[in-house]
Amino acid sequence: MATALPQPSTYAGPEALAEAGARRRASRGRPRVLLVDSAPGAQAVLAAALAEACFEVLLVAGAQAALASLAEGGTPPQLVVTEVELRDGDGFSLCGQVRADARTAHLPVLLLARREEEFHRDLAGGVGADDYLAHPVEPRDVVALARLKAGRCSGDAAFESDTRRLPLTDVARALLAGGRSGRVVMAEGQGWFAFRHGLVVDAVFNGERGSLAFRRMLCFGAGDYSVVLGPELHKGSFTMDRPYLCETVLQGLERFDALRARGLPLASRLTVDFTRLAELLASLPEDVGEVVRLFDGRRTLRAMLLECQFPEAVAYEASTRLFALGILVPACLLEERERARCGATVPGFFEPAPAVDAVPVEARENGPGAEGLTGAVRSDDAGV
Numbered sequence: 001m002a003t004a005l006p007q008p009s010t011y012a013g014p015e016a017l018a019e020a021g022a023r024r025r026a027s028r029g030r031p032r033v034l035l036v037d038s039a040p041g042a043q044a045v046l047a048a049a050l051a052e053a054c055f056e057v058l059l060v061a062g063a064q065a066a067l068a069s070l071a072e073g074g075t076p077p078q079l080v081v082t083e084v085e086l087r088d089g090d091g092f093s094l095c096g097q098v099r100a101d102a103r104t105a106h107l108p109v110l111l112l113a114r115r116e117e118e119f120h121r122d123l124a125g126g127v128g129a130d131d132y133l134a135h136p137v138e139p140r141d142v143v144a145l146a147r148l149k150a151g152r153c154s155g156d157a158a159f160e161s162d163t164r165r166l167p168l169t170d171v172a173r174a175l176l177a178g179g180r181s182g183r184v185v186m187a188e189g190q191g192w193f194a195f196r197h198g199l200v201v202d203a204v205f206n207g208e209r210g211s212l213a214f215r216r217m218l219c220f221g222a223g224d225y226s227v228v229l230g231p232e233l234h235k236g237s238f239t240m241d242r243p244y245l246c247e248t249v250l251q252g253l254e255r256f257d258a259l260r261a262r263g264l265p266l267a268s269r270l271t272v273d274f275t276r277l278a279e280l281l282a283s284l285p286e287d288v289g290e291v292v293r294l295f296d297g298r299r300t301l302r303a304m305l306l307e308c309q310f311p312e313a314v315a316y317e318a319s320t321r322l323f324a325l326g327i328l329v330p331a332c333l334l335e336e337r338e339r340a341r342c343g344a345t346v347p348g349f350f351e352p353a354p355a356v357d358a359v360p361v362e363a364r365e366n367g368p369g370a371e372g373l374t375g376a377v378r379s380d381d382a383g384v
Helices: 014-027 040-052 063-071 091-100 120-126 139-149 168-177 211-220 242-262 274-283 286-292 301-307 312-324 331-342 361-366 370-383
Strands: 003-005 032-036 056-060 079-083 109-113 131-134 158-162 181-186 191-196 199-205 224-229 270-272 328-330
Touching: 032 040, 032 063, 040 056, 040 139, 056 063, 063 079, 063 091, 079 091, 079 139, 091 109, 091 120, 109 139, 120 131, 131 139, 139 158, 139 168, 168 181, 168 191, 168 199, 168 211, 168 224, 168 242, 191 211, 199 211, 211 242, 211 301, 211 312, 242 312, 286 312, 301 312, 312 328, 328 331
Parallel strands: 032 056, 032 079, 079 109, 109 131
Antiparallel strands: 003 056, 158 224, 181 191, 181 224, 191 199, 270 328
Protein backbone atom coordinates (compact mmCIF):
# COMPACT_ATOMS: atom_id res chain seq x y z
CA MET A 1 0.00 0.00 0.00
CA ALA A 2 1.12 3.57 -0.61
CA THR A 3 2.07 5.80 2.27
CA ALA A 4 1.23 9.47 2.03
CA LEU A 5 3.33 12.24 3.53
CA PRO A 6 2.67 13.74 5.99
CA GLN A 7 1.01 10.94 8.00
CA PRO A 8 -1.75 11.75 10.51
CA SER A 9 -1.08 11.08 14.17
CA THR A 10 -2.41 7.81 15.64
CA TYR A 11 -3.73 9.69 18.69
CA ALA A 12 -7.40 10.37 18.14
CA GLY A 13 -7.77 13.31 20.51
CA PRO A 14 -9.48 16.53 19.41
CA GLU A 15 -6.23 18.38 18.73
CA ALA A 16 -4.78 15.52 16.69
CA LEU A 17 -7.98 15.11 14.68
CA ALA A 18 -8.09 18.84 13.96
CA GLU A 19 -4.45 18.84 12.85
CA ALA A 20 -4.95 15.78 10.63
CA GLY A 21 -8.05 17.36 9.08
CA ALA A 22 -6.15 20.58 8.38
CA ARG A 23 -3.38 18.61 6.68
CA ARG A 24 -5.86 16.71 4.54
CA ARG A 25 -7.58 19.92 3.47
CA ALA A 26 -4.23 21.53 2.65
CA SER A 27 -3.17 18.55 0.53
CA ARG A 28 -6.30 18.50 -1.63
CA GLY A 29 -5.06 21.20 -3.96
CA ARG A 30 -1.47 19.91 -4.17
CA PRO A 31 -0.19 17.83 -7.10
CA ARG A 32 0.43 14.20 -6.12
CA VAL A 33 3.69 12.36 -6.84
CA LEU A 34 4.12 8.57 -6.56
CA LEU A 35 7.68 7.93 -5.32
CA VAL A 36 8.97 4.38 -5.78
CA ASP A 37 12.23 3.50 -4.02
CA SER A 38 13.42 0.53 -1.98
CA ALA A 39 16.14 2.54 -0.16
CA PRO A 40 14.43 4.19 2.84
CA GLY A 41 17.13 6.82 3.38
CA ALA A 42 17.19 8.15 -0.18
CA GLN A 43 13.41 7.92 -0.39
CA ALA A 44 12.94 10.02 2.75
CA VAL A 45 15.29 12.79 1.54
CA LEU A 46 13.60 13.06 -1.84
CA ALA A 47 10.13 12.85 -0.31
CA ALA A 48 10.94 15.67 2.11
CA ALA A 49 12.16 17.88 -0.75
CA LEU A 50 8.99 17.24 -2.78
CA ALA A 51 6.76 17.84 0.24
CA GLU A 52 8.55 21.11 0.97
CA ALA A 53 7.86 22.13 -2.64
CA CYS A 54 4.12 21.66 -1.97
CA PHE A 55 3.70 18.22 -3.53
CA GLU A 56 1.69 15.45 -1.91
CA VAL A 57 4.00 12.42 -1.84
CA LEU A 58 2.89 8.77 -1.91
CA LEU A 59 5.71 6.44 -0.84
CA VAL A 60 5.97 2.83 -2.01
CA ALA A 61 8.91 0.46 -1.68
CA GLY A 62 8.66 -1.64 -4.84
CA ALA A 63 7.21 -2.20 -8.29
CA GLN A 64 4.27 -4.34 -7.16
CA ALA A 65 3.26 -1.84 -4.49
CA ALA A 66 3.42 0.93 -7.10
CA LEU A 67 1.15 -0.99 -9.50
CA ALA A 68 -1.27 -1.77 -6.68
CA SER A 69 -1.40 1.90 -5.75
CA LEU A 70 -2.08 2.90 -9.36
CA ALA A 71 -4.84 0.28 -9.60
CA GLU A 72 -6.75 1.73 -6.65
CA GLY A 73 -9.78 3.83 -7.42
CA GLY A 74 -8.63 6.95 -5.59
CA THR A 75 -7.11 10.12 -7.01
CA PRO A 76 -4.28 9.10 -9.37
CA PRO A 77 -0.86 10.73 -9.08
CA GLN A 78 0.24 13.38 -11.54
CA LEU A 79 3.82 12.10 -11.75
CA VAL A 80 5.70 8.85 -11.09
CA VAL A 81 9.31 8.98 -9.87
CA THR A 82 10.97 5.57 -9.60
CA GLU A 83 14.41 4.15 -9.01
CA VAL A 84 15.78 1.84 -11.69
CA GLU A 85 16.83 -0.80 -9.14
CA LEU A 86 13.92 -2.07 -7.04
CA ARG A 87 13.74 -5.02 -4.68
CA ASP A 88 11.03 -6.77 -6.67
CA GLY A 89 11.79 -5.63 -10.19
CA ASP A 90 13.18 -2.60 -11.98
CA GLY A 91 12.02 0.84 -12.96
CA PHE A 92 12.19 0.14 -16.70
CA SER A 93 9.69 -2.70 -16.45
CA LEU A 94 7.49 -0.62 -14.13
CA CYS A 95 7.47 2.23 -16.65
CA GLY A 96 6.53 -0.20 -19.41
CA GLN A 97 3.61 -1.52 -17.37
CA VAL A 98 2.44 2.03 -16.62
CA ARG A 99 2.47 2.76 -20.36
CA ALA A 100 0.60 -0.49 -21.17
CA ASP A 101 -2.37 0.42 -18.97
CA ALA A 102 -4.77 2.86 -20.65
CA ARG A 103 -5.65 4.41 -17.27
CA THR A 104 -2.02 5.35 -16.50
CA ALA A 105 -0.41 5.58 -19.92
CA HIS A 106 -0.51 9.39 -19.83
CA LEU A 107 1.40 9.75 -16.54
CA PRO A 108 4.89 11.31 -16.77
CA VAL A 109 7.57 8.92 -15.44
CA LEU A 110 11.05 9.93 -14.24
CA LEU A 111 13.69 7.21 -13.86
CA LEU A 112 16.52 7.58 -11.33
CA ALA A 113 19.58 5.32 -11.55
CA ARG A 114 22.06 4.71 -8.73
CA ARG A 115 24.45 3.07 -11.22
CA GLU A 116 24.47 4.33 -14.79
CA GLU A 117 24.96 1.75 -17.54
CA GLU A 118 25.61 2.45 -21.20
CA PHE A 119 22.31 0.93 -22.31
CA HIS A 120 20.18 2.71 -19.69
CA ARG A 121 19.33 5.81 -21.71
CA ASP A 122 18.34 3.82 -24.77
CA LEU A 123 16.24 1.51 -22.60
CA ALA A 124 14.59 4.50 -20.87
CA GLY A 125 13.57 5.88 -24.25
CA GLY A 126 12.34 2.47 -25.37
CA VAL A 127 9.91 2.08 -22.46
CA GLY A 128 8.60 5.64 -22.81
CA ALA A 129 10.20 7.29 -19.79
CA ASP A 130 9.96 11.07 -19.78
CA ASP A 131 13.50 11.47 -18.48
CA TYR A 132 16.39 9.52 -17.01
CA LEU A 133 18.69 10.90 -14.29
CA ALA A 134 21.81 9.12 -13.04
CA HIS A 135 23.06 9.44 -9.47
CA PRO A 136 24.14 11.45 -7.72
CA VAL A 137 20.68 12.91 -8.25
CA GLU A 138 20.07 16.12 -6.36
CA PRO A 139 16.56 16.50 -4.92
CA ARG A 140 16.26 20.07 -6.24
CA ASP A 141 16.63 18.75 -9.81
CA VAL A 142 13.83 16.23 -9.28
CA VAL A 143 11.69 18.98 -7.75
CA ALA A 144 12.32 21.23 -10.77
CA LEU A 145 11.30 18.49 -13.23
CA ALA A 146 8.26 17.70 -11.09
CA ARG A 147 7.19 21.35 -11.18
CA LEU A 148 7.66 21.36 -14.94
CA LYS A 149 5.93 18.06 -15.78
CA ALA A 150 3.48 17.14 -13.01
CA GLY A 151 -0.07 17.20 -14.29
CA ARG A 152 0.99 17.12 -17.94
CA CYS A 153 0.64 14.20 -20.32
CA SER A 154 3.61 11.97 -21.02
CA GLY A 155 5.02 12.72 -24.43
CA ASP A 156 4.07 16.41 -24.41
CA ALA A 157 6.62 18.35 -26.43
CA ALA A 158 6.21 21.73 -24.70
CA PHE A 159 5.88 22.81 -21.07
CA GLU A 160 5.03 26.31 -19.90
CA SER A 161 6.38 27.97 -16.77
CA ASP A 162 7.68 31.31 -15.48
CA THR A 163 10.74 32.48 -13.60
CA ARG A 164 8.83 33.20 -10.37
CA ARG A 165 7.55 29.62 -10.14
CA LEU A 166 10.64 27.91 -11.57
CA PRO A 167 13.80 30.04 -11.99
CA LEU A 168 15.85 29.54 -15.14
CA THR A 169 18.84 28.46 -13.07
CA ASP A 170 16.83 25.57 -11.58
CA VAL A 171 15.36 24.42 -14.88
CA ALA A 172 18.79 24.57 -16.57
CA ARG A 173 20.36 22.41 -13.83
CA ALA A 174 17.54 19.88 -14.03
CA LEU A 175 17.52 19.62 -17.83
CA LEU A 176 21.27 19.04 -17.93
CA ALA A 177 20.91 16.32 -15.29
CA GLY A 178 18.63 14.41 -17.66
CA GLY A 179 19.15 13.05 -21.14
CA ARG A 180 16.66 15.02 -23.22
CA SER A 181 17.27 17.64 -25.92
CA GLY A 182 15.37 20.81 -26.73
CA ARG A 183 15.17 24.54 -26.11
CA VAL A 184 14.12 26.94 -23.37
CA VAL A 185 12.46 29.90 -25.08
CA MET A 186 11.65 33.15 -23.30
CA ALA A 187 8.38 34.93 -24.08
CA GLU A 188 8.30 38.11 -26.17
CA GLY A 189 11.48 37.19 -28.01
CA GLN A 190 13.83 37.86 -25.08
CA GLY A 191 16.08 34.94 -25.96
CA TRP A 192 16.58 31.16 -25.81
CA PHE A 193 19.11 28.46 -25.02
CA ALA A 194 19.44 25.00 -26.57
CA PHE A 195 20.49 21.83 -24.72
CA ARG A 196 21.42 18.37 -25.97
CA HIS A 197 22.11 15.23 -23.91
CA GLY A 198 23.42 17.00 -20.81
CA LEU A 199 25.10 19.94 -22.58
CA VAL A 200 24.08 23.52 -23.31
CA VAL A 201 25.05 24.03 -26.95
CA ASP A 202 23.77 27.47 -27.93
CA ALA A 203 22.10 30.60 -26.57
CA VAL A 204 20.87 33.99 -27.77
CA PHE A 205 20.00 36.90 -25.46
CA ASN A 206 20.07 40.70 -25.65
CA GLY A 207 21.85 40.71 -28.99
CA GLU A 208 24.58 38.31 -27.81
CA ARG A 209 25.17 34.71 -28.81
CA GLY A 210 27.15 31.99 -27.08
CA SER A 211 28.16 31.35 -23.48
CA LEU A 212 27.91 35.06 -22.56
CA ALA A 213 24.32 35.13 -23.82
CA PHE A 214 23.50 32.01 -21.78
CA ARG A 215 24.90 33.53 -18.61
CA ARG A 216 23.09 36.83 -19.21
CA MET A 217 19.83 34.98 -19.82
CA LEU A 218 20.12 33.12 -16.50
CA CYS A 219 20.96 36.41 -14.77
CA PHE A 220 18.47 38.83 -16.33
CA GLY A 221 15.81 36.70 -18.05
CA ALA A 222 12.42 37.15 -16.38
CA GLY A 223 8.81 36.25 -17.05
CA ASP A 224 7.13 33.43 -18.95
CA TYR A 225 9.07 30.79 -20.87
CA SER A 226 8.48 27.42 -22.50
CA VAL A 227 10.58 24.24 -22.54
CA VAL A 228 10.29 22.67 -25.98
CA LEU A 229 11.60 19.09 -26.19
CA GLY A 230 12.92 17.68 -29.44
CA PRO A 231 16.13 17.01 -31.35
CA GLU A 232 18.68 19.84 -31.54
CA LEU A 233 20.59 19.01 -34.70
CA HIS A 234 22.38 22.29 -35.44
CA LYS A 235 26.05 22.58 -34.52
CA GLY A 236 25.64 25.32 -31.92
CA SER A 237 28.14 27.95 -30.80
CA PHE A 238 29.63 26.43 -27.60
CA THR A 239 29.25 23.53 -25.17
CA MET A 240 28.77 23.68 -21.40
CA ASP A 241 28.27 20.64 -19.19
CA ARG A 242 26.46 20.45 -15.88
CA PRO A 243 29.56 20.44 -13.60
CA TYR A 244 30.80 23.69 -15.14
CA LEU A 245 27.33 25.18 -14.92
CA CYS A 246 26.98 24.32 -11.21
CA GLU A 247 30.55 24.97 -10.06
CA THR A 248 31.33 28.13 -12.03
CA VAL A 249 28.35 29.84 -13.63
CA LEU A 250 25.75 29.33 -10.91
CA GLN A 251 28.19 30.24 -8.13
CA GLY A 252 28.82 33.56 -9.87
CA LEU A 253 25.09 34.13 -10.19
CA GLU A 254 24.62 33.41 -6.48
CA ARG A 255 27.13 36.18 -5.73
CA PHE A 256 25.23 38.47 -8.10
CA ASP A 257 21.90 37.73 -6.39
CA ALA A 258 23.45 38.41 -2.98
CA LEU A 259 24.72 41.78 -4.19
CA ARG A 260 21.36 42.64 -5.72
CA ALA A 261 19.60 41.84 -2.43
CA ARG A 262 21.60 44.40 -0.46
CA GLY A 263 23.35 46.58 -3.05
CA LEU A 264 22.58 49.23 -5.63
CA PRO A 265 19.20 48.94 -7.37
CA LEU A 266 19.49 47.83 -10.98
CA ALA A 267 17.35 50.83 -11.98
CA SER A 268 19.92 53.27 -10.59
CA ARG A 269 21.14 55.93 -13.04
CA LEU A 270 24.73 56.77 -12.12
CA THR A 271 27.38 59.08 -13.50
CA VAL A 272 31.05 59.77 -12.84
CA ASP A 273 32.38 62.46 -10.50
CA PHE A 274 35.55 63.16 -12.47
CA THR A 275 37.04 65.30 -9.72
CA ARG A 276 36.87 62.39 -7.31
CA LEU A 277 38.06 59.99 -10.03
CA ALA A 278 41.16 62.11 -10.62
CA GLU A 279 41.97 62.05 -6.90
CA LEU A 280 41.80 58.24 -6.66
CA LEU A 281 42.81 57.15 -10.15
CA ALA A 282 46.36 56.14 -9.15
CA SER A 283 45.01 53.68 -6.55
CA LEU A 284 42.50 51.97 -8.86
CA PRO A 285 43.09 48.89 -11.06
CA GLU A 286 44.12 49.59 -14.64
CA ASP A 287 41.02 47.99 -16.17
CA VAL A 288 38.58 50.02 -14.05
CA GLY A 289 38.10 52.25 -17.08
CA GLU A 290 36.12 49.47 -18.77
CA VAL A 291 33.49 49.90 -16.05
CA VAL A 292 33.69 53.67 -15.52
CA ARG A 293 33.25 54.56 -19.18
CA LEU A 294 29.79 52.92 -19.27
CA PHE A 295 28.32 55.23 -16.62
CA ASP A 296 27.26 58.26 -18.62
CA GLY A 297 24.28 59.39 -16.55
CA ARG A 298 21.78 57.93 -19.01
CA ARG A 299 22.29 54.17 -18.69
CA THR A 300 20.79 52.32 -15.77
CA LEU A 301 22.97 49.94 -13.77
CA ARG A 302 21.15 47.03 -15.44
CA ALA A 303 21.95 48.37 -18.92
CA MET A 304 25.58 48.86 -17.91
CA LEU A 305 25.87 45.26 -16.63
CA LEU A 306 24.36 43.94 -19.87
CA GLU A 307 26.89 45.90 -21.95
CA CYS A 308 29.99 45.26 -19.84
CA GLN A 309 32.14 42.33 -20.93
CA PHE A 310 33.13 41.41 -17.37
CA PRO A 311 31.11 38.73 -15.51
CA GLU A 312 28.00 40.20 -13.94
CA ALA A 313 29.07 39.67 -10.34
CA VAL A 314 32.52 41.23 -10.99
CA ALA A 315 31.02 44.29 -12.72
CA TYR A 316 28.41 44.66 -9.96
CA GLU A 317 31.05 44.45 -7.22
CA ALA A 318 33.24 47.00 -9.04
CA SER A 319 30.28 49.38 -9.43
CA THR A 320 29.40 49.04 -5.75
CA ARG A 321 33.01 49.76 -4.75
CA LEU A 322 33.21 52.82 -7.01
CA PHE A 323 29.96 54.09 -5.54
CA ALA A 324 31.30 53.64 -2.00
CA LEU A 325 34.42 55.64 -2.98
CA GLY A 326 32.29 58.48 -4.31
CA ILE A 327 33.50 58.05 -7.90
CA LEU A 328 30.03 57.00 -9.03
CA VAL A 329 27.20 59.21 -7.86
CA PRO A 330 23.49 59.41 -8.70
CA ALA A 331 23.11 61.35 -11.93
CA CYS A 332 20.40 63.59 -10.45
CA LEU A 333 22.70 64.53 -7.55
CA LEU A 334 25.49 65.66 -9.84
CA GLU A 335 23.05 67.60 -12.01
CA GLU A 336 21.69 69.44 -8.95
CA ARG A 337 25.22 70.17 -7.77
CA GLU A 338 26.15 71.69 -11.13
CA ARG A 339 23.01 73.81 -11.21
CA ALA A 340 23.68 75.11 -7.70
CA ARG A 341 27.30 75.93 -8.59
CA CYS A 342 26.73 77.95 -11.77
CA GLY A 343 23.00 78.35 -12.26
CA ALA A 344 23.00 82.07 -11.25
CA THR A 345 25.82 83.11 -13.58
CA VAL A 346 25.02 81.13 -16.69
CA PRO A 347 21.81 82.10 -18.51
CA GLY A 348 19.53 79.28 -19.62
CA PHE A 349 19.94 78.18 -23.21
CA PHE A 350 17.34 79.39 -25.72
CA GLU A 351 15.81 81.73 -23.11
CA PRO A 352 16.02 85.38 -24.32
CA ALA A 353 16.82 87.88 -21.57
CA PRO A 354 14.08 90.54 -21.08
CA ALA A 355 14.89 94.02 -22.50
CA VAL A 356 15.70 96.68 -19.89
CA ASP A 357 13.57 99.37 -21.57
CA ALA A 358 10.59 97.16 -22.27
CA VAL A 359 7.34 99.11 -22.19
CA PRO A 360 4.11 97.48 -20.95
CA VAL A 361 1.40 96.96 -23.53
CA GLU A 362 -1.03 99.25 -21.71
CA ALA A 363 1.53 102.07 -21.71
CA ARG A 364 2.05 101.66 -25.42
CA GLU A 365 -1.68 101.88 -26.07
CA ASN A 366 -2.39 104.85 -23.77
CA GLY A 367 0.92 106.69 -23.63
CA PRO A 368 2.31 109.46 -25.82
CA GLY A 369 2.47 108.57 -29.48
CA ALA A 370 -0.20 105.94 -29.21
CA GLU A 371 -2.61 107.96 -31.33
CA GLY A 372 -0.06 108.39 -34.09
CA LEU A 373 0.52 104.63 -34.22
CA THR A 374 -3.23 104.02 -34.24
CA GLY A 375 -3.74 106.62 -36.87
CA ALA A 376 -1.08 105.08 -39.05
CA VAL A 377 -2.75 101.74 -38.85
CA ARG A 378 -6.11 103.30 -39.65
CA SER A 379 -4.70 105.18 -42.59
CA ASP A 380 -3.25 101.95 -43.91
CA ASP A 381 -6.62 100.30 -43.49
CA ALA A 382 -8.29 103.16 -45.33
CA GLY A 383 -5.78 102.90 -48.11
CA VAL A 384 -6.56 99.24 -48.48
